[in-house]
Amino acid sequence: MALQSRMTEQIGAESLEGEWEKVGSGGFGRVYKVRHKTWKFEVAIKLLQDDVGSFKKEANIMDVAFCPYVLRVFGIFEGRVPPENMSVQKGIVMEFMRRGSVQTLQTSLSGPPPWPLALRLAHEVALGVNFLHSKELVHSDLKPSNVLLDCDLHAKLADFGLSRVSTSALNNSNSNREATEEVGGSYKYMPPEAFEVSYELVRAFDTYSYGIFLWSIVTGKEPYETANYSLVALRIREGDRPSLEAIDQEKAEGLKELVDLMKECWDGNPDKRPTFKCCLDVIKDVYSKHERAIRDAVNEVLTRLDSPGFPPRTPEPSRFHDVMDNAAPQNSQQESLDGPTKRMSATDKAKFVDDNKAALFQRVSEVMAIVDKLGDMVHSETYSVILSKQTSQDQMRELFQRTLRSGGVVVKAAFYDILKKDHASLVKSLGGELE
Template sequence: MALPSQKTELVCGTSLEKWELVGSGGFGHVYKTRHKDWGFDVAIKILNEGVCPFNSYLPHSSSFTKLCDEANHMDKASCEFVLRRYGTYQGYPPGNTTSVQHGIVMEFMGRGSVQSLQEEVSGPLPWPLAFRLAHQVALGMTFLHSKNLMHGDLKPSNVLLTMDLNAKLADFGLSRVSTSALNSNRETTGEIGGSYKYMPPEAFKASYEPVRAFDRYSYGILLWSILRGKEPYPTASYALVELRIPEGDRPCCEEIDKMKLMVDGLEELVDLMKRCWDGSPFKRPTFQGCLEVTENVLTKHEKGIHKAVLDVSTRLESPNSNQPSWAFNVPLQTPEQSESNDTVDNKMILTKTKRSSTQNSVSVSTKIMSDEDKAKFVENNRAELIQRVIEVMAITEELGDMVNPEAYSCVEAKATTQAQMRVLYSGPIRSGGVVVKAAFYNALKKHHPELVKRLGG
């Protein structure tokens, strides 16, 4: 097994200080630490002795062998969108004073991963940022495949983020050199690995040998996760996924499909997502083909990147806020478009074009709102309130007799907050006039003050 590339140096434990454990698992541990000479933080990945997720067919495999593999893969795939390796660690990490251990010295990514970001903001990201992440992952994977490597474990936790929320691919513990580089017609890479929710249907067969189409499928599921802001099949066991994915089941696209004709470029990205998770490996587009789509979509939203990053960063710095300061799946529409939507789901999309052009500069208003102003606020922000209000039942209870028992039972019976809000809007709020809308506004301000403030109320 080749040693790690000599272009990066050996980093001894004496060069490091301020150790902090930031991650751990079956593979081992990841630490954040400060390099004394370099003056900045780095990440150290140290594998547990005896853990060998790949190359187990070698008679004398070891954690050092695994680290050599991963380090060499990182060097080979080094680019702007892949995590950079600074060197190889050797020393005594915290809690170990008996044996020298080896590790990889890497960039420290201050914003964690896409997974941790989703957990912190509790929902989807602003469209411009989501589209940029989709494009940057495609760029990293295109470069990786161009080097005859595959990732094998593409998922939100392995897409790390800089402080500016730019994406870099990480965790090449499951990477392989594609044997297509050795004149094989099958892009065989050795061994199944990765999280089961992101595995293609063919990977559940015992005889399967991973190929680059594996990564293309994973990218499709990852796109869904980026757009929806959560993990697919949150409660599904391995056995259920193993059974249903080969049968054609995929993550639910109902919410995304509602928006794809109203968010510029989203329809193209959704089409790409579904082609990537096609049941046939041969029908999945290459990452070069993915890039054509993601780059085109991103160009439509580049002007919104700065604000999207600022909004998310502000949200991360104010974790006690009830709601994020952006709207998911709420595009602007004209009044004519709103009136043309006859179904309950589409009818919730109302015009917001009457809102001031300065709506992004939210300030505290000292004026006293009349009941008519409150009612107008409730009407003009219907679509976003349906998507964002989570204390639906608490607000419904505060409305008291304004919501009759039959309507209350109907609201309570709905499984999601969005469905509850749609019932509330289509019944008591719509029929109750200014008085009910003003009361709804007051309850909303009590339970979601940050949301009301952001919307100018």
């Protein structure tokens, strides 16, 4: 009996059991965790809000890119989602990654993971991207939030909404130009040439992003943390890159080689960036020097994450934390309060956003900085649409229509929290609470 293709297998609501637990949402739609009746394990179901063709494209890319370092797709979902039982929904059925993403790991640890684990993650990401490139695909949205972690903290690439067939792989065939014209992804991980209108996507895009990813995984920081889109777009084209001052290259064997690789990957000239095969040569060699310590490093992190009431905190020095000094982002300044205030509920925050929509369209500036802080709540293709708008008013309209409205109370509350921190005077003038 022939095996059925993963992309032809239809999985309906009748094949699933138990509670549908929402684990993510944004402009793209929603992600649920639910148990499969026959398989007896939990899966993730990504439901798209609007563009059915988009999810089919993403699912097909994931199917072609099937390997141990890419998120596995099991099939296509079609059915009604309890308890809402709305109209028939369509989406992708994928493996459920219990440990979130590299970004959530860094947040939980308040800094970088132990050095051996950081190297293993870097190695597995490089293996995944190298496999994509061998299939003539470019991910084009490589960043910590798109690297998911399984129960043992192994890495898999996810979110292929922006993946495109590589222009270089197609020898610039005119018949395939349309597939390569749309470029997106988090602007802090985009190469300087990608900010040009005429840019066509090639593998060197991922190489640049990987260099920034390496910096993030070593330091535990978000690159250009306080810089807005306009400043980043300007400065990286002039040669600015994340600071290397926080990295003591003598603190761990191989760290100097890794820093050298970062700089090669984020070179301003795409032709000078190494291929992922070359990256793997460096990463594999550095990781081999620390591989014996990986079990203890993973156990250390899992023990901390699973400890009752474990709070995010600045990591304590240990024999595995070789590069953590001055690496964790700190925010010691607290917002001052003018007298006692009540704590707003998520519903109150969402109502504030809805009630003040017109004023927010006109008065919110630096919209891309807010979009970036919303993270995975904004789908990658929605990000590209917002980015293409010329004015902050138009960007706000797209953000509201594509993300805030469909994301509901949770996303609007998150938007409010960002506003009260970055635009406190605006929130106060509109009657909001600065809790």
